[in-house]
Amino acid sequence: MPSHETMQFLLSLGYTEAVSSGIINALLQNGIPPSSLFTMVKGLAGRYEVGEDGGLEALAASVKLELEKQEGKATVKIWCLPSTGWSPASDEDAGALPTVHSMERAFAVEALEGVTLTDIVNHGTGENSDVLAEYLECACSGIMACSTCHVVIHPDWYDATQVDGEGVVTTNHSVDPKKIGPPSEAELDMIDLAYEPQLTSRLGCRVQVTKELDGLVVLLPAGSNNLMDFVPFE
Structure with missing residues (x-):
């Protein structure tokens, strides 16, 4: 399944399961079809092997911020x-x-x-x-x-x-x-x-x-x- 493949990819990049799920849900809620999910995330990851991000870090940071708000951080x-x-x-x-x-x-x-x-x-x-x-x-x-x-x-x-x-x-x-x-x-x-x-x-x-x-x-x-x-x- 695209979501499972995408989840494994995000986990391999070092994102937590909660942040990875948040990234997937955010993309799906914004109209990205499940069949294109993995391709989209890989594109956002950019040339991650050499540290060249394509937008995934910003999305992950936004998801993490929202999760922290839900956790009641000061x-x-x-x-x-x-x-x-x-x-x-x-x-x-x-x-x-x-x-x-x-x-x-x-x-x-x-x-x-x-x-x-x-x-x-x-x-x-x-x-x-x-x-x-x-x-x-x-x-x-x-x-x-x-x-x-x-x-x-x-x-x-x-x-x-x-x-x-x-x-x-x-x-x-x-x-x-x-x-x-x-x-x-x-x-x-x-x-x-x-x-x-x-x-x-x-x-x-x-x-x-x-x-x-x-x-x-x-x-x-x-x-x-x-x-x-x-x-x-x-």
């Missing part, structure tokens, strides 16, 4: 402050932190708990998600292969305390659930390549929005370094 508000409202620390002072001087320039972004800042940029539908997308490029789609989703966490929301215990994993690498913790070594390697990295820098693809972080303040850099522009894909 809406979280974060504040994003453009570079005109804060100043990076001086390179000459190794221990200096960024300075905020005008929160009036900040704009609020709303998202459901559980998503990352990169998810908001790529698939967000909440308040000012599109505005945030104007500031963060997110060139590698969240696989931590670039630094274009680089953000700076307001010092009041950052906890540099390292999580104790080998193999221990916590949300946002933080001991305090109401703070953003320090980056992992792999993440730090990419942050070192970012535009004007700070002591409280993180990659947006590794910052997860949670209920405890309602009101989080994120500082947006004045620019980005996109090394993906220099990768020869052909």
Whole structure:
């Protein structure tokens, strides 16, 4: 059956059964005949072997968002402050932190708990998600292969305390659930390549929005370094 074949294909791409069912139902409800379902989904998947999506990711994100709403996930508000409202620390002072001087320039972004800042940029539908997308490029789609989703966490929301215990994993690498913790070594390697990295820098693809972080303040850099522009894909 087309639906079974399509389901197996979606599962092979890493989508959950719930999201896969949602994708299938959405296409059928929009008039795609069952006989064309598999062909349509494969077309939307694009050249998935090399990471070139044809629209399936956006559809899956929409389905996932709807499922999360049905699950009753909380809406979280974060504040994003453009570079005109804060100043990076001086390179000459190794221990200096960024300075905020005008929160009036900040704009609020709303998202459901559980998503990352990169998810908001790529698939967000909440308040000012599109505005945030104007500031963060997110060139590698969240696989931590670039630094274009680089953000700076307001010092009041950052906890540099390292999580104790080998193999221990916590949300946002933080001991305090109401703070953003320090980056992992792999993440730090990419942050070192970012535009004007700070002591409280993180990659947006590794910052997860949670209920405890309602009101989080994120500082947006004045620019980005996109090394993906220099990768020869052909």
